[in-house]
Amino acid sequence: MIDSSETDTNKITFNVKKYIYIFIYVKYFPILVLFKPFFMKKITLLLLLITTFISCSKSETNTEIEVETEIPQALIGTWEFKGIYVHDVFDENNMPIFNAYENNDYITFNSDKTFFQLHQNYQYTGTFTVTNNNKLNFFYNTNPNGINNNGSTKISVLTENELRLSCFQEPYCDVARYEKVPSN
DSSP states (O other), rough: OOOOOHHHHHHHHHHHHHHHHHHHHHHHHHHHHHHHHHHHHHHHHHHHOOOOOOHSOOOOOOOOOOOOOOOHHHHEEEEEEEEEEEEEETTTOOOEEEEEEOOOOOOEEEETTTTEEEEEEEEEEEEEEETTTTEEEEEEEESSOOOOSEEEEEEEEEEEEEEEHHHOOOOOSOOEEEEEEEOO
């Protein structure tokens, strides 16, 4: 059972709070109304300053400056596409699974920064550059049947006999493997 003295105390407490709010409202409302434009201007100015400071903060994106580097001699020559290291499938030794392909895809890099690519029976030509020692940039000549856009890839591995190309988010993309074709 609820004691009546408790409910009376709660009512009195509630009524006192109510009267305090009414007193404050009646006493200070005219002042607020009178100075409303002043307060609104200050609030607007404060919000504008906060927005300015936030928008002018130092950018967190690191834009890497690309510097064209010398073409590695090991890259010059004809490379045959051999397969793909799949980025999300691993063997018992925690190594990416290699899927071999026999599709007669070739790419030839020339010392004059031109290339010739045979891909799925289509022939492509263009120019290439190497920037930052590991970024291979392709600039394709216009071709009515196939690739007509430019692109970049990362040189993951380059030896005298092996070339691996991947994207720049390497853990999240497949890696293409090429083997050098012996020159005649």
